[in-house]
Amino acid sequence: MVTGDATLPVQEQDFSHRGMNPRTMRLILNLAGANDERLRETVGRLRQAGCHVDVRVAWDGADAVPFAREAAEAGYDVVAAGGGDGTVNAVVRGLLPEDACGKACRTALAILPFGTANDLATSCGLDADDPIALLDMLEESVPHPIDVGRMNGVPFLNVASGGYAAEVTTDTDPDLKRVLGSLAYWLTGISSLGQVEPRPIKLVADDFRWEGRVYAVAVCNGRQAGGGLRLAPKALLDDGLFDLAIVPEVPWTEFLELYDDLQRLELEESPGHIVSRQAAKVLIDAPEGLQVNLDGEPHRGHRFEFSIEPRRLCCLLPKSCALISSRKN
Template sequence: MNDAADSRTRCWSARAAFVFAAVAAAAPVLFAGLIGTIGLLVTGVGGVVVTMAALYWFLTRHGVLRWISLGIAVLAPIVVFVLFVRAHLLWVVVLACAAALVAVVCARAALRAGNPPTAAIEYPAPAPRHPFLIMNPRSGGGKVTKFDLARRAEELGAEVVLLEGVVDVVELARHAVARGADLLGVAGGDGTQALVAGVAAEHHLPFLVISAGTRNHFAMDLGLDRADPAAGLDALRDGVEMRVDLGRINGLPFVNNASFGVYAEIVRSPAYRDDKTATVLRLLPDLLAGHTGTRLVAHIGDTTVDGPQAILVSNNPYGTGDLAGLSRRDRLDRGVLGAVTLSVANTRDAVGLIRRTRGRGLTQRSAVEVVVDADAAQIPVGVDGESLMLDTPVRCVIEPDALRVRVPRSRPGTRISAPAVDWIRLRDLATRRHTRSRPESSTHAD
């Protein structure tokens, strides 16, 4: 598609977004009348507010009040649904919601077309002569054995070490480098990958990621096939290199994120491994109310957030496709940290999250440095899923292009997050005029 056709497509997508948005706004008035529309808004918004408030009380209260709150959270949407049905207005709500959904789809199509993502640069990579791979047979429910990764890697010329018991993977990787390894790789969780990636970055060696962990967030954001860990081994014979950033927290490497506050405190509990749900429900009320845990202060570049209950610092920012912006990372080479803070001190703050309030409740920033301080000498931090106790102030920095990642030439790739809807930009697109170019007339001399 040429530039002119692409521009016209964007304009019509933007116009369609406004048309469907108008339908969503006008449908209740046309079919329910002004009084009915007011009733719809009051009932719908009231149901959402009550549900959100009840869920907050469920998370922050103990005993009977907690379960009463859960009951209200379940019943509120049902009551709203019944009221709409009895008023014969359910179809109007469905029509308005469908039109609003189509409007958002058209808006994002127009904005995405105008901002095509730039792919990460790939560099030619000769096949390694002495690849060294560390594999954790217990990771991901036994994927190393299930996909026969050790044998396949050895057939491709790699030296493989299977982790048994307590092993210092950093020393293991450094010893391999001393013996002449020219590539380091890991088949395991993100925490193990981060430690070995740090060694690879220190020695400027390529790093291979094999998605044999449970969630494989780093592999996902690299565009690897998480459903087939063995496909990652193709990088040993037909691979390319990407330069990606590496996060550091008090000098320790991380490839995904570091979490502070509520999550870090809960994961620190010995009971969390045995019963995650019960531990969360038991600890969350006191943590959210500030009765336990340490008070945090986050310094994100020039921004200071005082007293958030949760902080997440990521190696490159996450997308903005959901409430907290924790969908995935489109790029790993932007040279900045992402930082998300959550402060929910009362029911009003919890309800404010529905509107994605950025003042008190939820903040999202990017910076090259994030410093988290507290009123304690040490605080728990979840670093790539591992619970650590770190000295305060905790300093997170980004090392741009520090890691050479070897990936297969053929791989699924990353899914680009949907852009946030900017109605001002959409208005400019929708009102743009296009003129067709006329072919130049030719003259013929006699």
């Protein structure tokens, strides 16, 4: 079922036929996607048009990983991840497992934003209010090779965020997130100010070094996390670089200024206290331990090594996607 030379790096493979008319597709859906009637109708139309489509429902990320791996090994043209950032990450872990660094993947990724935050999808121009739009417009979607980040070998596409802010993200009420977006995380943080403990870290990013206590540190391949907070407003998915954001400890009298700094960062203005850099390799040592949310999924540890695999995975994206170098804004 596999076509072409599977040993070629992704940027040298011909994916042109897949964005226009994929022959084989697997949908890996969370429960919200599985119950969507419009999606059922769209799958029916694709099948009538001659595309082999099969569907798998993932109760959690652990289910999505083997479903994606099986599809890649069988040579499917496209695997569509129907869910939030965590579902997308699980599918990518199946397509590009830790023992597959450097090996070509002939299967392209599509994203159907059926999750709560959908940070990667929305920053790419996909409409979370119309999660199946990409399938309805396959002829207009563009297959493009994008970078894949790895944290201690685990692949990710969007953002690895660590520190107190990552803990707030985990603790924030899902209903509050849906209503207030990124402000919900800030309000959750404000409500627990007495428990704020900045974490000491040592960070090395290419030739840049930083040491101190942080409320948050983010290693970004994509632009936003936390339900719409743009931590890296200039990040591109195909430039071979991470965009870093460090939110350092400040005196309590300046703590509330950090919210304004984050707003300025989103507007691509001078971010005040926040430190921004770009790098291809990043090492973070956290002597007291650190929680890092990888595409929204929590991990804990003391040492985090980040590397990037340029243009590693083909992804179907709308023509309006601003995270591609040829269409940046």
